[in-house]
Amino acid sequence: MDRRNDYGYRVPTFQSKHPNGEERTGSNYRRIPWGRRPPPPRDVAILQERANKLVKYLLVKDQTKIPIKRSDMLKDVIQEYDEYFPEIIERASYALEKMFRVNLKEIDKQSSLYILISTQESSAGILGTTKDTPKLGLLMVILSVIFMNGNKASEAVIWEVLRKLGLRPGVRHSLFGEVRKLITDEFVKQKYLEYKRVPNSRPPEYEFFWGLRSYHETSKMKVLKFACKVQKKDPKDWAAQYREAVEMEVQAAAVAVAEAEARAEARAQMGIGEEPRYSFGIFVHTAA
Amino acid sequence: ATSGVFSAVGAPSNMQGSSSGRAGVMTDVHRRFLQLLMTHGVLEEWEVRRLQNHCYKVHDCNATVDKLEDFINNINSVLESLYIEIKKGITEDDGRPIYALVNLATTSVSKMATDFAESELDLFRKALELIIDSETGFASSTNILNLVDQLKGKKMRKKEAEQVLQKFVQSKWLIEKEGEFTLHGRAILEMEQFIRETYPDTVKICNICHSLLIQGQSCETCGIRMHLPCVAKYFQSASEPRCPHCNDYWPHEIPEVFNPEKEREAGGSKSSRKSLRTRQH
Numbered sequence: 001m002d003r004r005n006d007y008g009y010r011v012p013t014f015q016s017k018h019p020n021g022e023e024r025t026g027s028n029y030r031r032i033p034w035g036r037r038p039p040p041p042r043d044v045a046i047l048q049e050r051a052n053k054l055v056k057y058l059l060v061k062d063q064t065k066i067p068i069k070r071s072d073m074l075k076d077v078i079q080e081y082d083e084y085f086p087e088i089i090e091r092a093s094y095a096l097e098k099m100f101r102v103n104l105k106e107i108d109k110q111s112s113l114y115i116l117i118s119t120q121e122s123s124a125g126i127l128g129t130t131k132d133t134p135k136l137g138l139l140m141v142i143l144s145v146i147f148m149n150g151n152k153a154s155e156a157v158i159w160e161v162l163r164k165l166g167l168r169p170g171v172r173h174s175l176f177g178e179v180r181k182l183i184t185d186e187f188v189k190q191k192y193l194e195y196k197r198v199p200n201s202r203p204p205e206y207e208f209f210w211g212l213r214s215y216h217e218t219s220k221m222k223v224l225k226f227a228c229k230v231q232k233k234d235p236k237d238w239a240a241q242y243r244e245a246v247e248m249e250v251q252a253a254a255v256a257v258a259e260a261e262a263r264a265e266a267r268a269q270m271g272i273g274e275e276p277r278y279s280f281g282i283f284v285h286t287a288a
Numbered sequence: 289a290t291s292g293v294f295s296a297v298g299a300p301s302n303m304q305g306s307s308s309g310r311a312g313v314m315t316d317v318h319r320r321f322l323q324l325l326m327t328h329g330v331l332e333e334w335e336v337r338r339l340q341n342h343c344y345k346v347h348d349c350n351a352t353v354d355k356l357e358d359f360i361n362n363i364n365s366v367l368e369s370l371y372i373e374i375k376k377g378i379t380e381d382d383g384r385p386i387y388a389l390v391n392l393a394t395t396s397v398s399k400m401a402t403d404f405a406e407s408e409l410d411l412f413r414k415a416l417e418l419i420i421d422s423e424t425g426f427a428s429s430t431n432i433l434n435l436v437d438q439l440k441g442k443k444m445r446k447k448e449a450e451q452v453l454q455k456f457v458q459s460k461w462l463i464e465k466e467g468e469f470t471l472h473g474r475a476i477l478e479m480e481q482f483i484r485e486t487y488p489d490t491v492k493i494c495n496i497c498h499s500l501l502i503q504g505q506s507c508e509t510c511g512i513r514m515h516l517p518c519v520a521k522y523f524q525s526a527s528e529p530r531c532p533h534c535n536d537y538w539p540h541e542i543p544e545v546f547n548p549e550k551e552r553e554a555g556g557s558k559s560s561r562k563s564l565r566t567r568q569h
Contacts, residue, residue: 052370056391059326099366100326101319118323130328131458 039083044271047084051091053077058092058104062116065190065213070112087270093263094272107191107212115191117216134175135182139192139214141165142183144227146208147220148241154198155206158183187211219252220245312365316347322363325374326389329460330474333385334548360387377477380425380470380503383517383546390478394485406441408452412461414438415453419470420487425503426468429453471502494518495532510534520545 040046054077061068073089074082081088093104096116103117145161146153159169167173169180176182184206187193191213198205221235224245228235236242267273320343325331331339337356344353354362364373371392378385404412414435418427432453433446444452453469456462460472471479480500484491492501496518506513512533514522520543523529529538 048369056370056372095370099314099319099370100323101316102323 040080042084047081047088048091050078050081050084051088051095054088054092055095055099058096058114058116059100065115065192067107067113067115067191067213070114073114086266087272090263090266090270091272094267105216107216113191115213115216138165138167138176138182139187140218140223140226142187142193142208143210143214143218144223144230146210147223148227148238152207152209155195155208158208183208192217220248312362314363314366317343317351318359318363318366320346321359322367322374322389325387330386330388330472330477333387336387375477377473378517378546379473380476380501380515380517382543383520385546386473386477388474388477394481404452404455407439407444408441408455410439410441411436411444411449411452412456415456415462415469416471416483417487419502420483420490420492424468425501426465426470429467429469432469476500476502496522505538505540507531507534507536508539509536516543517546519543 054073057073057077058068061072070085074085078085078088089104096102096104101118104114105117106112106114141161142153142158145158149157162168162179167176167179170178172178183193184195188195188211191211193211193214194209195206196209198207220241224235224238224241228238235245321339324339324343325336328335333356340356340359341353344351353359360374360376367373372389373392374387375390376385376387411432415427415432418431418435419425429450433449436444436446436449453462453464457464457469457472461475462469463472483500492504492513493499494501494504494515495512496514499515501513501515504513504515505519510531510533512531519538519540522532523538523542524545526542529542530536531538
């Protein structure tokens with residue numbers, strides 16, 4: 001728990017009637033460090049209200065695909081209920097799953113970063129493309145180069161491939177913008193890729209790895225199948241990669257089961273989902 | 289309608305007996321639908337129907353597809369506690385029905401999205417103000433870009449601002465026509481309340497539907513305004529169109545009422561549509 005941290009937070013000088021819609025303008029607020037305030041009593045209604053607010057906050061913030069910091073959630077939404085953060089985030093996580101079939105995942109326990117992942121098989125393309133489709137297509141190409149190359153690829157190799165697609169560093173593309181910035185900066189911030197300097201390289205050389213988000217949003221098997229589709233080969237033709245992809249799937253399944261169990265236990269303890277009538281006003285219908 | 293907090297303090301949320309009928313039940317069909325709608329931001333009605341059918345096919349192919357209105361009301365009753373809903377509107381230029389997920393509480397510019405930096409949101413705000421102030425509902429690229437020096441946040445060059453405006457077009461907050469910008473139907477759906485509250489003196493209202501008006505036709509005598517689709521409906525069977533307020537002859541071309549059947553026959557492509565834009569002189 002982060003109780004020891006002294007976050008400055010803003011105390012409203014009036015009691016806000018509306019759970020949503022209030023604008024926080026700086027002039028109305030005093031700054032009181034959380035540490036000095038007594039924690040408010042546990043009130044399920046308010047915890048649920050904060051959780052609902054957190055759901056919207058996460059849905060909006062996730063649009064940028066830049067991982068969300070726990071400290072931002074605490075500052076912007078949770079505020080004086082920071083002591084109840086674990087319960088609030090569990091309630092939010094439950095609502096996200098039940099309403100949007102989206103998983104809230106902590107991808108970096110050290111820096112407390114979270115992302116939202118869709119848990120359903122993608123319906124991509126059913127209504128044509130969105131503005132993100134070209135970028136994600138390009139990403140898929142890069143992820144497959146990295147994987148097929150043994151889970152890392154030098155910048156030189158990546159550019160070789162991109163040049164074949166007509167993309168060049170420093171040249172603005174109508175769909176991707178400046179491609180070098182996209183792959184070394186934007187995709188890195190979004191945790192789709194990692195861009196690291198090759199140790200002891202002089203002049204400095206860089207290589208690409210899969211980012212944490214890529215591991216969660218796709219799988220080595222999916223990427224292998226994509227690469228094989230392009231090459232018109234069978235995934236099993238790439239024996240080493242195929243073995244690795246299968247192994248990752250097994251591991252991922254085991255992790256998913258363990259996580260689901262842990263979540264179910266936590267929720268049972270917190271009384272989340274037990275009485276949906278009284279917590280959310282929704283009946284949770286589990287489809288047969 | 290029951291608020292999420294009200295339900296949380298132990299009152300039964302079972303809404304039987306109230307006018308809304310059965311409380312919402314959300315299945316994977318609804319969840320997939322909701323997620324995809326969110327991904328696209330805003331969809332036209334034919335796309336929404338296709339999406340609904342797709343979601344049924346994936347999850348529950350034996351079930352009969354719910355009537356769209358009921359399907360959406362169902363989802364909305366579940367989303368109530370989050371103060372968001374799927375809202376239906378019509379495009380101002382040709383009356384096509386559109387759907388988007390919007391905030392029930394007022395959405396200010398800063399809450400629009402966190403995709404945009406402070407200076408970019410301020411650019412949108414400036415464009416919004418020019419659009420609201422204009423006679424036609426359109427603001428020229430030149431006029432918007434001339435305000436670049438006044439923006440809050442990080443300094444932005446005109447070239448950058450042009451790209452930011454394109455970002456807004458791609459994200460369906462603005463529409464561009466011949467170098468001029470107006471609000472996308474999605475922005476109007478999302479921000480109508482905010483716009484009416486923030487610009488009460490300059491905002492224009494349609495005389496027929498009483499909603500926010502950005503583009504439309506106006507009476508040259510008394511100045512009342514009407515949306516193009518509202519004009520189409522109101523004068524549909526009128527032999528001699530007359531202003532509903534001052535009875536003077538209505539001087540503008542009357543557009544056709546949007547007909548989804550005709551659209552499908554014509555192939556539904558955007559380029560084949562005739563869109564009507566009125567210029568005020």
